[in-house]
Amino acid sequence: MLIQTERRIPSSEITPRETYMNRRAFMAGAAAAGIAAVAGDRMTRLAEPEGVEAAEKLTLVKSPLSLTGETPTSFQDITHYNNFYEFGVDKGDPARNAGTLKTRPWTVQVEGLVKQKKTFDIDALLKLKPMEERVYRFRCVEAWSMVIPWAGYSLSEFINACEPLPSAKFVQFLSLADGKQERLPFEAGISWPYSEGLRMDEAMHPLTLLTFGLYGETLPNQDGAPVRLIVPWKYGFKSAKSIVKVKFVKSQPSTTWNDMAPSEYGFYSNVNPNVDHPRWSQKTERRIGVPIFRQRQPTLMFNGYGDQVAKLYAGMDLKKNF
Amino acid sequence: MSRRWIIAMKFVAHAACLGPLVWLLWRLYLSVTTDPAALGPDPTHTVTFFTGRGTLRLLVITLAVTPVRRLIPKLSWLGRFRRLLGLYAFFYACLHLLTYVWLYAGWSWAAMVDDISQRRFITAGLAAWLMLLPLALTSTTWSIRKLGGKNWNRLHWLTYAAAIAGVVHYWWGVKSGVKTPLEITVVLGVLLAARPILAARQRSERKAPSPARA
Numbered sequence: 001m002l003i004q005t006e007r008r009i010p011s012s013e014i015t016p017r018e019t020y021m022n023r024r025a026f027m028a029g030a031a032a033a034g035i036a037a038v039a040g041d042r043m044t045r046l047a048e049p050e051g052v053e054a055a056e057k058l059t060l061v062k063s064p065l066s067l068t069g070e071t072p073t074s075f076q077d078i079t080h081y082n083n084f085y086e087f088g089v090d091k092g093d094p095a096r097n098a099g100t101l102k103t104r105p106w107t108v109q110v111e112g113l114v115k116q117k118k119t120f121d122i123d124a125l126l127k128l129k130p131m132e133e134r135v136y137r138f139r140c141v142e143a144w145s146m147v148i149p150w151a152g153y154s155l156s157e158f159i160n161a162c163e164p165l166p167s168a169k170f171v172q173f174l175s176l177a178d179g180k181q182e183r184l185p186f187e188a189g190i191s192w193p194y195s196e197g198l199r200m201d202e203a204m205h206p207l208t209l210l211t212f213g214l215y216g217e218t219l220p221n222q223d224g225a226p227v228r229l230i231v232p233w234k235y236g237f238k239s240a241k242s243i244v245k246v247k248f249v250k251s252q253p254s255t256t257w258n259d260m261a262p263s264e265y266g267f268y269s270n271v272n273p274n275v276d277h278p279r280w281s282q283k284t285e286r287r288i289g290v291p292i293f294r295q296r297q298p299t300l301m302f303n304g305y306g307d308q309v310a311k312l313y314a315g316m317d318l319k320k321n322f
Numbered sequence: 323m324s325r326r327w328i329i330a331m332k333f334v335a336h337a338a339c340l341g342p343l344v345w346l347l348w349r350l351y352l353s354v355t356t357d358p359a360a361l362g363p364d365p366t367h368t369v370t371f372f373t374g375r376g377t378l379r380l381l382v383i384t385l386a387v388t389p390v391r392r393l394i395p396k397l398s399w400l401g402r403f404r405r406l407l408g409l410y411a412f413f414y415a416c417l418h419l420l421t422y423v424w425l426y427a428g429w430s431w432a433a434m435v436d437d438i439s440q441r442r443f444i445t446a447g448l449a450a451w452l453m454l455l456p457l458a459l460t461s462t463t464w465s466i467r468k469l470g471g472k473n474w475n476r477l478h479w480l481t482y483a484a485a486i487a488g489v490v491h492y493w494w495g496v497k498s499g500v501k502t503p504l505e506i507t508v509v510l511g512v513l514l515a516a517r518p519i520l521a522a523r524q525r526s527e528r529k530a531p532s533p534a535r536a
Contacts, residue, residue, distance in 0.1 A: 076359070077359075077363040080363065081363040081364065085499065089497075089499040089500050089501075090500075091363075142497065144364055144367075185499070187499055187501050188499040189498060189499055190499075260498065261498065276440070278440075278441075279441055279442075279443060279494070279495075280441060281433070281436065281437065281441075283433075284428075286364055286366050286367065288363045288364055289358065289359075289363055290358075291353060291354050291358060291365070292350065292353060292354065292361065292365035292366055292369065292425070293354070293425075295364075295365065295366050295425070296366070296425060296426075296428060
């Protein structure tokens with residue numbers, strides 16, 4: 001029996017979605033009525049930004065790859081505690097600033113070692129395969145963690161549709177870098193676009209998820225809308241957000257954090273309690289949204305997905321290839 | 323300054339130093355009782371940064387007392403608050419250290435030794451705390467008398483070193499791209515420059531008394 005010990009937010013404190021949307025509509029109306037003209041930029045940001053799609057419900061099927069027995073992190077925390085440097089380096093910045101991201105129209109370009117170049121429209125991608133709910137652990141390299149009910153299908157399904165050539169050994173994912181929609185802060189020290197990559201066998205692993213939603217709805221902008229990657233046994237930064245380009249390549253692609261600080265962020269970046277970050281320990285993690293004295297918990301090898309993925313790294317020295 | 327004024331201002335100073343802590347404890351109480359979100363999504367992180375920033379702010383305010391007195395002689399009564407402010411800085415530093423020992427290291431010696439030997443930001447933080455310790459211990463009037471004003475003064479220059487170590491600890495602790503330690507760094511830089519500048523000004527004044535005074 002699962003004993004629920006976590007205190008949840010009482011339902012009375014959660015604003016119903018309709019009320020929330022109405023309030024936004026009211027503010028948009030107020031802005032239109034001319035308040036924006038007086039208050040300027042600030043007000044327009046409060047009002048519903050142009051081009052933001054309201055979250056859509058997704059039809060999901062259950063997946064055997066989904067976790068059971070762990071309480072998912074609240075929707076509030078998953079959407080207000082984000083690392084999405086395109087919108088600012090503070091954890092609250094993405095929720096504040098990602099309203100300017102336009103997720104329609106959106107295409108994903110596929111190039112490199114493929115039979116032929118292709119461009120997928122986001123609406124076609126949403127329908128490519130049945131959408132599954134996958135509750136996964138999410139472990140950030142900064143030593144905090146969540147449990148998140150993602151929605152998507154295995155990346156392998158998409159890769160098969162891309163028809164890569166046998167010579168393709170790695171896949172690179174590039175995120176949107178558009179100064180008109182994103183702040184792309186200079187102080188982050190990142191040369192945009194954000195780039196991530198996987199070895200082909202990692203990318204083809206059934207756990208690797210092409211992700212379109214969370215909590216049964218399309219992704220909120222701050223979580224990497226409209227399409228992102230989720231690689232649950234790797235540190236969160238490996239899971240690129242708001243993907244616009246997928247490249248199949250022969251050799252290990254250059255990836256953002258590995259380029260910036262190779263001694264701190266390896267290309268593999270598998271969750272590994274035995275390899276510390278130079279600046280902090282990775283042996284334990286802080287679960288988000290959990291009362292303070294119960295936050296700390298041990299970090300699991302491959303984030304608990306060792307049974308499924310350890311074989312990908314058989315014979316490799318994971319201390320060297322961290 | 324009248325006695326009554328000093329007492330009133332002491333009350334204000336205590337309230338200002340304890341107020342944030344009362345707030346934090348209240349949020350902590352709420353977070354373990356009725357409102358899990360009272361300390362934000364990552365309460366451990368919230369408490370860590372709250373106590374760490376509190377320490378640095380109080381240290382910098384303590385260091386500002388002397389330059390402000392020199393610049394504005396009317397405010398020289400502020401000197402009576404320096405010890406109080408310094409001790410509150412040490413108090414917040416202890417809370418910050420306790421947060422680490424309890425919520426990060428889990429009271430494990432092995433984890434602490436590991437951290438101190440391998441992680442420079444923790445080494446810097448501990449160094450800062452260790453420098454504040456003798457200052458807190460010698461904060462009594464008895465110690466000043468025992469050490470003699472000159473020695474005591476010399477020892478308490480360590481406050482600057484502790485503040486520098488604390489700011490370095492802050493920079494090394496935050497992830498790249500985060501610039502939040504900038505403000506406190508600038509303020510500390512100004513204070514570090516202020517002392518020699520003020521001392522030089524005082525020397526030149528002594529050598530060449532202003533005509534008004536002559």
